[in-house]
Amino acid sequence: MAAGAERVIPEPCGLLTLLTDFGLTDPFVGVMKGVVCTAEPHVRILDITHGIRPGSVVEGAFWLERSYRYFPAGTVHCAVVDPGVGSSRGAVAVAAQGHYFVGPDNGLLAEVTLHAPHVEVRQLDLVALGLRDVSSTFHGRDVFCVVAGRLAARKLLFADVGPLAHLQVPSPIPGVVSEADHFVGNVLTVDHFGNLITSLRASEVLPASGTPFRLQVAGQWLRSVRTFADAEPGELVALIGSFDAVEIAVRDGSALSRLQPMPGASVKLFPS
Amino acid sequence: MAAGAERVIPEPCGLLTLLTDFGLTDPFVGVMKGVVCTAEPHVRILDITHGIRPGSVVEGAFWLERSYRYFPAGTVHCAVVDPGVGSSRGAVAVAAQGHYFVGPDNGLLAEVTLHAPHVEVRQLDLVALGLRDVSSTFHGRDVFCVVAGRLAARKLLFADVGPLAHLQVPSPIPGVVSEADHFVGNVLTVDHFGNLITSLRASEVLPASGTPFRLQVAGQWLRSVRTFADAEPGELVALIGSFDAVEIAVRDGSALSRLQPMPGASVKLFPS
Amino acid sequence: MAAGAERVIPEPCGLLTLLTDFGLTDPFVGVMKGVVCTAEPHVRILDITHGIRPGSVVEGAFWLERSYRYFPAGTVHCAVVDPGVGSSRGAVAVAAQGHYFVGPDNGLLAEVTLHAPHVEVRQLDLVALGLRDVSSTFHGRDVFCVVAGRLAARKLLFADVGPLAHLQVPSPIPGVVSEADHFVGNVLTVDHFGNLITSLRASEVLPASGTPFRLQVAGQWLRSVRTFADAEPGELVALIGSFDAVEIAVRDGSALSRLQPMPGASVKLFPS
Numbered sequence: 001m002a003a004g005a006e007r008v009i010p011e012p013c014g015l016l017t018l019l020t021d022f023g024l025t026d027p028f029v030g031v032m033k034g035v036v037c038t039a040e041p042h043v044r045i046l047d048i049t050h051g052i053r054p055g056s057v058v059e060g061a062f063w064l065e066r067s068y069r070y071f072p073a074g075t076v077h078c079a080v081v082d083p084g085v086g087s088s089r090g091a092v093a094v095a096a097q098g099h100y101f102v103g104p105d106n107g108l109l110a111e112v113t114l115h116a117p118h119v120e121v122r123q124l125d126l127v128a129l130g131l132r133d134v135s136s137t138f139h140g141r142d143v144f145c146v147v148a149g150r151l152a153a154r155k156l157l158f159a160d161v162g163p164l165a166h167l168q169v170p171s172p173i174p175g176v177v178s179e180a181d182h183f184v185g186n187v188l189t190v191d192h193f194g195n196l197i198t199s200l201r202a203s204e205v206l207p208a209s210g211t212p213f214r215l216q217v218a219g220q221w222l223r224s225v226r227t228f229a230d231a232e233p234g235e236l237v238a239l240i241g242s243f244d245a246v247e248i249a250v251r252d253g254s255a256l257s258r259l260q261p262m263p264g265a266s267v268k269l270f271p272s
Numbered sequence: 273m274a275a276g277a278e279r280v281i282p283e284p285c286g287l288l289t290l291l292t293d294f295g296l297t298d299p300f301v302g303v304m305k306g307v308v309c310t311a312e313p314h315v316r317i318l319d320i321t322h323g324i325r326p327g328s329v330v331e332g333a334f335w336l337e338r339s340y341r342y343f344p345a346g347t348v349h350c351a352v353v354d355p356g357v358g359s360s361r362g363a364v365a366v367a368a369q370g371h372y373f374v375g376p377d378n379g380l381l382a383e384v385t386l387h388a389p390h391v392e393v394r395q396l397d398l399v400a401l402g403l404r405d406v407s408s409t410f411h412g413r414d415v416f417c418v419v420a421g422r423l424a425a426r427k428l429l430f431a432d433v434g435p436l437a438h439l440q441v442p443s444p445i446p447g448v449v450s451e452a453d454h455f456v457g458n459v460l461t462v463d464h465f466g467n468l469i470t471s472l473r474a475s476e477v478l479p480a481s482g483t484p485f486r487l488q489v490a491g492q493w494l495r496s497v498r499t500f501a502d503a504e505p506g507e508l509v510a511l512i513g514s515f516d517a518v519e520i521a522v523r524d525g526s527a528l529s530r531l532q533p534m535p536g537a538s539v540k541l542f543p544s
Numbered sequence: 545m546a547a548g549a550e551r552v553i554p555e556p557c558g559l560l561t562l563l564t565d566f567g568l569t570d571p572f573v574g575v576m577k578g579v580v581c582t583a584e585p586h587v588r589i590l591d592i593t594h595g596i597r598p599g600s601v602v603e604g605a606f607w608l609e610r611s612y613r614y615f616p617a618g619t620v621h622c623a624v625v626d627p628g629v630g631s632s633r634g635a636v637a638v639a640a641q642g643h644y645f646v647g648p649d650n651g652l653l654a655e656v657t658l659h660a661p662h663v664e665v666r667q668l669d670l671v672a673l674g675l676r677d678v679s680s681t682f683h684g685r686d687v688f689c690v691v692a693g694r695l696a697a698r699k700l701l702f703a704d705v706g707p708l709a710h711l712q713v714p715s716p717i718p719g720v721v722s723e724a725d726h727f728v729g730n731v732l733t734v735d736h737f738g739n740l741i742t743s744l745r746a747s748e749v750l751p752a753s754g755t756p757f758r759l760q761v762a763g764q765w766l767r768s769v770r771t772f773a774d775a776e777p778g779e780l781v782a783l784i785g786s787f788d789a790v791e792i793a794v795r796d797g798s799a800l801s802r803l804q805p806m807p808g809a810s811v812k813l814f815p816s
Contacts, residue, residue, distance in 0.1 A: 227358025
């Protein structure tokens, strides 16, 4: 497996991304960048987001999997949504899909491995990495971004991160269920505009891009439209969002304020 | 016009800015940066803001016009407040005031052209640019930042963006009305500190910097002060903000929580 | 003092950080970066945070002191929490602990000087620096980031910033009081996760890392734990956070929503 993985993983390209639930109110993210910049001044740092709902591994796993592909091959993604920090949960680095991922082994990195032809997982060997004196509440700063920085700077080979391992915790995103004439998925998150984003992938549940469908959620039936402007003002509709996800939206409004579904609420999609 | 414009537009300087209403909760902005960074690794990306009120073309147009001048000549500004994404609204690139602007033709870019001696507008030719397969809800990622990145990297000449055109939608910012002894403007937005920012430009409505004035808003009369510290604690006052705008403020407090004017509320300025 | 300071201050390393209470909703931070980037295109800019509570010099002074050490020696930190902007408050640059700091003389920069063996303070000479025509409400853009940018780019020597001076306003962070069997500190701020952060430094009030203690706050007694996962779900506990501060937390919840203490509320720590 290692040999196969080595063949397909490109060299780190000098770019490091951050995806966390730290928010931007405190200096947590700034300090992580300071740590990277101090040790690896030539690494470029880009934020994917720091707005994952605090502690929501589901949301973090979802957005990481949908976002990493927009960055160059060889990018190192440091992902930290880590409510179990300081406990015995594992810390890992993953090579998959031509990218590297560093973070806690709590499901956050599992989604990116699901469809990858080659996956290599390594458990971080903190002692060998010289990371013995770490805080018990901020491994994003003291462990994950240090390792990610060294990888991105090519000062540390992926093979030297630690021993080969398997992820201990699977993806927290519930699978889509295929029924006779419909698919059952879940609301995973809500975006800035109040659009509800589901676990249904358009490319998996619709025979072709543009196929109309009906969506059942919270006792309501929604028709599908191609874009926001195709809905009537105020109409609750379903559409294919820009990350291949089936979404629920209100034109010029917030679907969240209209539906208030529980995170995880069930949705049923019927192709027309 | 093109020839004149070519004479005054500097070469792109390798800097790209982003101004959107996407917020920072989701990875939308991060993914746009990934797209630029993948295609154009040497382009520097700076955020103007992503906090434009969702869908508020007025607020976006205002802040873009007041902000661009603080960036180097030759900067490419990618501006996306785009409630009509996926509809038939146009997509344009604009050269004006020594800067480049890329975004939807919905009024967002119109304000920067108002006082420009030379303006060149080009309609994005998506087919010629190889941008045929785009999402119907996220042109910020799939169209605007791709074009802006190529321009900033000097891989695409402005003249090759598409055919010469005119903006179809004018600036959404209402003009200031000059009456016999006063000017009538509008509240355009509220800043992080609760200061209300109006459409009145100090340099246009006051005979000299520092001229005292009185402001009428929501049935109240406010005196003008030079800076926050010149107001009494808790006093509602008017002052000239740092972007040449007449603003309404409360020392050590929030004018918004005191006045709660509707966005667009009328204000009258009487020079003393 | 100047000679001594010169010996211990490293050359600026080309990195500039920003710490402000400007938030990210408006383009204030973006415009500051534009100003730096226009004048000093080779300076790298990193955000520490822009989420300091508006006008809270206490919170700004605290986070600046806890954060600067994670950046490289020779970093120039531009810190702006400046409710007295435009008044007669001073404007200074400080060299301490191998770093540079630029901002208002209102206590914001004082905390970093408290334990520094060598401190050099210089009052900004705006006339000599060519900064005569500045706004009365945005010195972050018109003064502080200009000076910080020149320092970071090594275009301006620290000695040429202006005359030697002393800080006029001391640190606003109340000192910890040592009683017979306990220490008395204060709640200084609340982080993104609802953890309450106190002025008690673990390294100063506990005989050794890991010493258990009890904390009294708002009439309640809290036990200490090592990390969040060591608390019972929903239990209100004390722990040593990642910035050497005694913190109050709820596992998988928000201590803020449980306690609602006033900022500045007193806390008493009893080592066990």
